[in-house]
Amino acid sequence: MKREIFFKPYAAILFLPKRAGVLLFLLSFYLPSVGILGFVAIISTIIFAHFTSTKEEYLKNGFYLYNSLLVGMGIGYFYDVSLVTVFLSAFFAIFTYLLSFFLNKVFSMFYLPILSLPFGIVSIIFYLSSYKYHELFSNLVNRNLVFDINFDIFNFFKSFGTIFFLPYSVAGILMFLLVLVYSRILAFLGVIGFLVGIFIHSLIVGKLTLGFFDFNFILIAMALGGVFLIPYWKNYLMALIGVILSVFLIDAFEVFGNLYNLPVYTLPFNIIVILFVMLLGSLGYKYFNYSIKETPEKSLHEFLSNFFRFKTSEIKIHLPFSGKWSVYQAFDGKYTHKGKWKYAYDFVKVKNGKMYEGEGNFLEDYYAFGESVLSPVNGYVVAIRYDLPDNPIGIVDRENNWGNYIIIKSDYGYFVEISHLMQYSIPVKIGDYVKVGDIIGKCGNSGYSPMPHIHIQVQKYAVLGSETLPFLFEEYIKDKKLYYYSLPKENEEIEATILDKGMKNRVSFILDEVYKYKSDDEEIKFVVKMNSRGEFYFCDGENKLFFYLKEKMFYFYGYEGKNSFLKELFKIVPRIPLINKEVEYSDFVPLDVKLNGLKRYLVEFLLPFDFKRFFKEDFYKKEKLKVSCKYGEVGFSFYHKGFSYIKIGEKIYRRFDEEVC
C-alpha cells in the first residue's frame, strides 16, 4: 500500500498508470538534486499526512502528493542538495500539501481538477522568498548530470523532459518512450501539441522560437485530448485550441514573471485545462470523460461501451404490458404528444390491421380493452386515480384528460405516469412498492381517450401533468429481433419480453461458486469473486471477467488480463437476454477484448478519428437454451445453473461438475 502511494505521484504527473511510477522515480535521479529533493518532498508529505491522520484514500488520489513532488523537484532543479534545500523542500512540500487539500475541497464543488495549480502557486512563493536566502546558490552553471548526449535538434524531447525538471534529450526520450508504451494516444497528442504550439508561437513571433515552458503545449494536448475529454478527433481539435491559447498565456506570464524572476512553470497548462473542463463539464458535453481510466485508450473503450452498449446516461423503462402491441403515438406524436408532454407513448393492440373485432362500437370489441397493464419500473406508487368511468366509443372526457392514472416513483428518481386505465382496475395503493412486471391495472378508456389504449410517460415530478423526460425502452422484440435501449416507431408492432426466471436463476452466479469445464485436451476452472467495489467477476486465477445481472439481462462489461478462456467467453456472449424466445440481437464487444497485439494498437490509435468504422456490432442468436454467434456458442441446461457447455470456435468445453449447482 505504501509503495503504491509513494510511486503514484511520479506516474500521475504524466497521466500514466501507477506502474510507470517506479521508472520515473529512478529517472528523476538523472539530475541527482531533482531526484533527491523530489524524494525528500514526497516523503515529508507522507509523514505529515500520517501526522495529521489523513486517510490513505486521499493520498491514493495522487494529486495531493504530486504537487509536493513537483515543488521538491523544482527546488532541486535550481539548487544543489544541502541541509537548507532539504529543509526547504520538506517544508514547502508540506505547505503544498495543505494548499492542495484546500484547493481540492473548493474545486471539487465545481467538479474541477486542481492539476498542478498548487505547485504553480507554491513555486512562486518559494522563488519570492528565496530572494532573502543568500545562502542559496543556483547550480545552473555547474550541474552534475549522470551523463548527457547533446541532441539539440530534439527540442521536443528536451521539452518533454522539462516536465520532470530534466530538460535533457536523454531524459525526454526515456519519458516519451514510457508514455508510448502505455498510451499511443497520449504520445501522439504530446507531439502534435508541441508542434502546433511551437508553430503558432513562431508564426506570431516571426521566427522559430523555442522556450523553456513549451512543455505546457504537451501537457495541455495530453490532458485535454486524452484525459479529461474522450479521445475523439473533435476533442483533439479542442485540445489544439487550448494549446494555441496557451501560447499567449505563456508569453504573458513570462513577461510578468521576469520582473521578479518568477518561473511560469505549469500555470498556463492549469488555467487552460481548468477553463475547458469547467465549460464542457457543466454543459454535459457528450464526449466529456466522466470516468477517467488508467490510459486514454481504456477511457475510450469504456466510453464506447457506455455510449453504444449501455446508453448509460439515458432513462430506461420496461414496457407496461405483455404480448404484442402497436405504437399509436410516439415522441412528438401527431395527436397529443406535444410541447412539454412530447415524451410519451401510446400503445394499442392491432390484429389484421384493426384495433377491434367486428365494428368497434363497443369497448369490449377492442383488443386492448381489459389487458393487464404492468409496472415498467421498480418503485413506489405515489399517486392514483381510479374512479372515472370508461368512456363509450365516440365520447371523450375533456375535464379529466388523464383519466384513471397511476404515478410511480422509480428507484432511480424519475416518475412514470400511465393513463386511461379501466375504472376500478388498479389493484395497488399509494405507498405500495411495485416491481417490474407487477400488474398495476387494466387498459381502459377513461379520460381523453378515443379508444382503449395505454399512455405512458416519464416525468420530472410526481405531479400529474408535469414536464415529461425522454426515455428508452429496456427491451422489446420486433420481427424476431431483440432491441434494447431503443424506441419503436409509430405504427410498429412490438412484443414485450417476458422474464424467464429459470434463465435468470441459471446466470445468478454466487460468490465462490466454482465452474469447471473440460475439452478433449484441456481443463478449465473459474470461480465467482467480488472486489472491494462490489463488482462480481469470474476469475481463473489471473484473469478477471466482470459481469452484471439486470432485470431481464445478463451481461459482461469488463475484462482484465491476458488472452484467456474468459476473454473468449466475453466475445461469445457479451450479453444474454433472460427470455425464452428465439430472437436475434446485436451487441458491441469492446475492442480491447476483441483485438490483440499490433492490430489492437493500430485500431486504438485510429479509433478516435472514426468510432463507427472500427467499433462494430456483432450478431447473436438466442434459442431455447443456447446463445450462438460467429465466435462460438454457449448452452444451458434446464436443470442446472451456469453454462452447460462453452464452444469457442470449433472447440467445445463441457461442464463436468454439474452436481455442484
Added chain:
Amino acid sequence: MYKKPVINRVDFSLSSKYGSPVKSQKVKSEIDGIKIEELVKEFGSPLFVFSESKIKETYEKFKEAFESRYPEVQFFWSYKTNYLNAICKVFHKLGSKAEVVSEFEYDKARRNGIDGRDIIFNGPHKTKEALRKAVKEGAKIHIDHWWEIKDLEEIAEELGVEIPVAIRCNMDTGVYPQWSRFGFNIDNGEAYDAIKRIFEGKKLFLIGLHTHVGTFMLSANAYYVAAKKLTELKNKVEADFGFEIEYIDMGGGFASKNRLKGIYQPPEVIVPTPDDYAEAITSAIFETNKGKLPKLYLETGRALIDEAGYLITSVFAYKRLADGKKSYILDAGVNLLYTYFWYNFEVFLTKRYDNLTEPAQLNGPLCMNIDVIAENIQLPPLNRGDILTIWPVGAYNVTQWMQFIEYRPRVLLIDLDKNVRIIREKEDLDYVIEKETE
C-alpha cells in the same frame, strides 16, 4: 335454500345517456371471413361452427405465456371439454397431448393416434381393465383415491412391473367453494400419507403431482397458492422418500371470456389473462422449488376452445308474452347449450337493423319451460328466418349436449385455409334408434 343475491346488467339502450340504438346492436356477419348467412344457406340451421384460426391463436397465446416463462411446458388437451375427433386433431397438430378421464376418452385418444405415454389418465372412475391397459401402454396415471392405489398395486404384481404414477391433490387455495373431491388433501396430510403408502408398497413409484383447483377460476392467485403447495409437497417427498418428481400438473380451469351468471362485471374486467395465470404458476414454482426443476403440465380445455365455437340459430317464430316482452322461438335451445346454466352468452345479429331495440327473451324449440337461452336482452324486431349467433359456446356444449326432443345439428370447422368442413353430420332417426333393440 339460500341463494346469494345477484345484480344482472340489463341493457336499456333507449334511456342510455350516450347510446343511439344502432350502437347497442351487436353485429357479427361473418366467421373467419365467411358470411354467416351463406353458411346457413348451405348447411342449414342450427349449426355449430368452430374456427381453427381462433383455436390456433388462443393456443399459441397460452403456449407463449407459459413457455416464455417456463421452457419445459406441455399442454394436454382436455378431452371432456370437446372430444370431436376433428377438434382433438387440431390440438394434437398444435402439439397438445391428451388428458382423459374415462376409458371411453382413453380409447378415443388412442384412436386419434395418441401414444399411451402421451396420455394423462385422470378421473375418479378408472376401471381395473382400463387401468391395466393404461399401465401396459405407459400412460401417465393420476391416482384419485386409495382404492386406485390398491388396484394399481395388484396390477403391478400381476404384470410384474413397477408402475410410475402421479397423485391428484386438492387443497385450500383461498377460493370458495373449495374443491376437495378429487385426489388427496394436502392441508390435512392425506396426500403425504398416500405418497408414503405408495413408497412403502414398493410397487409403484411417484413421478408426478397433479392438482385441479377448480373450474372457471377468476383468481390467478389460487394457482399461485396451488403451485406453491404442490412444489412444497414435491420438495418434501423428494427429501423424505427419494422420489424424483418429474412433473407438476396444474390441471385446467382457466376462465374463458364468457359472462358468468351472477357476476356483474364483463369478462374483460374480471377474467385473468393467460399471462396472469402463467406468471402466478411459474413464479410459485421458481420461488418454492428445491433441487431439480419439474416439468410443467397443463390440462387447459375450456379457455382454449370456448371462444372458438359459435352456435348459429334462426328465428322460427315470435310472440308477445303477457308482460309485453317479445319472445323469440329459435331452432336451437338448451338441448344444445349445456353451459347455459352458467353463462349469459353474447348474442350477435348478422346485420344491422334500423329499428329501435326492445326487451326480448330467447327461447329454444323444446316444449319445456326451462328452454330459455337469454331472459332479458335488447333486440330490434326480428323476423322469421333472421339469424342469431350465440358465443362463446366451444367448450362442453358439443360433449354435454343432449339428443332430447330434437336431433342434434351439424358441426362445421372453418380451417386455416378457410375451407368449411362438416366435422359431424346432423343426426337422423336411424342414428338415434340404432342401439335400440325392439
